[in-house]
Amino acid sequence: MLSEQSAATVRATLPAVGAAIGEITERFYARLFTAHPELLRNLFNRGNQASGTQRQALAASITAFASYLLDHPGQLPNALLSRIAHKHASLGVVPEQYAVVHENLFAAIAEVLGDAATPEVAAAWDEVYQLMANALVAAEKQLYEERGGPGLRKWEVVERIEETADVTTFRLRPADGGPVAGFRAGQYVSVRVPLPDGARQIRQYSLSEAPGGAERQFSVKRVHGGPSPDGEVSNHLHAHVRAGDVLELSEPYGDLVVDAGPDTPLLFASAGIGVTPVIAMLADLANTDHRAPVTVIHGDRSPADHALRTEHERYAEKLPDASVHFFYEQDAGPGHRTGLVDLSDIAVRPGTRAYLCGPLPFMRTVRAGLIEKGVAPADIHYEVFGPDLWSAAQGR
Structure with missing residues (x-):
């Protein structure tokens, strides 16, 4: 006090x-x-x-x-x-x-x-x-x-999957052959890599698979500079890391995890690479026979830019009461919508608990739309990729 x-x-x-x-x-x-x-x-x-x-x-x-x-x-x-x-x-x-x-x-x-x-x-x-x-x-x-304390562990890359032109998935197993601790869907790991100038930079990446396996999987979007510098670690991973290479990973952390009863309606809204924790959460719900209604919303530039799109659709289809709404700025194609994410004609059930991940402007817009539809602010949860946790929480 x-x-x-x-x-x-x-x-x-x-x-x-x-x-x-x-x-x-x-x-x-x-x-x-x-x-x-x-x-x-x-x-x-x-x-x-x-x-x-x-x-x-x-x-x-x-x-x-x-x-x-x-x-x-x-x-x-x-x-x-x-x-x-x-x-x-x-x-x-x-x-x-x-x-x-x-x-x-x-x-x-x-x-x-x-x-x-x-x-x-x-x-x-x-x-x-x-x-x-x-x-x-x-x-x-x-x-x-x-x-078991702070620290990083060495993991060997066993597979590299090119999801889109700018997103790559890495699957890894412990280099020491030891056991793999569990995690909760929606959590992330820190990944540390050595860079050419001798620095050892570290970044967080959401685990993009359901818990329970003997491997870890995370998906990385290559960050192009624009007004900011190119992403050092994302570009290094894309350009240099292949099967057989070894990376240092932390244990899983993060508190954006599904915490709701079996009868609670759920809504997942993502944009761009924000899809990664959502994939893990949907996979976990599908694997545990979740029966309550689930609304799945995603926005991207195009279907070709939608990382893990096949998994996104497949896990949603496994849920008995799920509705899927994909929005694409271009080339939407049949069954999907053209333009930015718009909640105006999407039904949101009373008592819904929502999980959002994507750029801050996207999350602010979706949050406002959900509140207008009667979702309690306390039931809207976020994952923020980047340092600005406080501004996100304050709605700035």
């Missing part, structure tokens, strides 16, 4: 900190990577750093967390902290790194705010940070205990 004195100080200074948070996070990362260059090479996503999205995400997390503490005295945003803890645990974040972040973040705050960063202001914002850090450390500790 944030103390009364700190709460009053944070409330009074939140507008000023919020206005300066972009500069604060920019200076923070500059300081951090100067003191610890190995973090940029081996932990932080260099593409997100170059594009600025990681700085924006940190800025959003600080101000959103502080606002939540002020608006909900005595409470923490546990659902969102859980999501971040899963991400951190998949990366192998350890408690000592929070102290490193604290040192460099508060030095950046002092630089930017200058005389306004009085001891009282610094103490109040330090309390905010410690509440957030302690909650995350505790959650990550529990996740590590459940999975």
Whole structure:
């Protein structure tokens, strides 16, 4: 709980900190990577750093967390902290790194705010940070205990499947021949690869198969630059990784999993590569004889760009009460719709629990449409590919 004195100080200074948070996070990362260059090479996503999205995400997390503490005295945003803890645990974040972040973040705050960063202001914002850090450390500790601690394991690629021009599926088995732990449909693994400059970059990819097998499968979309840099890891995997190669994978993490009773109507809406966790969830439902109604919605540029389309259709067909709606911007063909995803004439049953995965604008649009159709906001769940978890949760 944030103390009364700190709460009053944070409330009074939140507008000023919020206005300066972009500069604060920019200076923070500059300081951090100067003191610890190995973090940029081996932990932080260099593409997100170059594009600025990681700085924006940190800025959003600080101000959103502080606002939540002020608006909900005595409470923490546990659902969102859980999501971040899963991400951190998949990366192998350890408690000592929070102290490193604290040192460099508060030095950046002092630089930017200058005389306004009085001891009282610094103490109040330090309390905010410690509440957030302690909650995350505790959650990550529990996740590590459940999975035997942080760390990566070597896996051998046994098959490579070209799904589309830009999506490739990799199937792997443990290089040590040991057992494969279970996971929940919708979870992801971290994958670390060595790059030509010696960096060892790490990314998260959703497992795109049902739980229960002796192998792991994930599907990777090659990220083309445009305004941002090309995806280092996705392009490396596409260009260089073949059957027989070895990759380092984390245990599965992620909290976007189906958590509903057998009679609860479900809705899955995805766009682009956001289909991957949905495939795993539909496969799991089909394998466990799920009987309740299921609505499947997907949007893509064209059928040729729709990764895992055959599996998408096949698992939906196995469900006894499923409706499928595929939207394509071009070449839709018979039985499908042309244009962007539109919920206006799609029936959504009362009590539906929805799971969304895709670009943030897509998820915001679908969320708004579902709420208009009577779905409770608490029953709409997300998976976000990228660092901006807080902005997604705030509907920004």
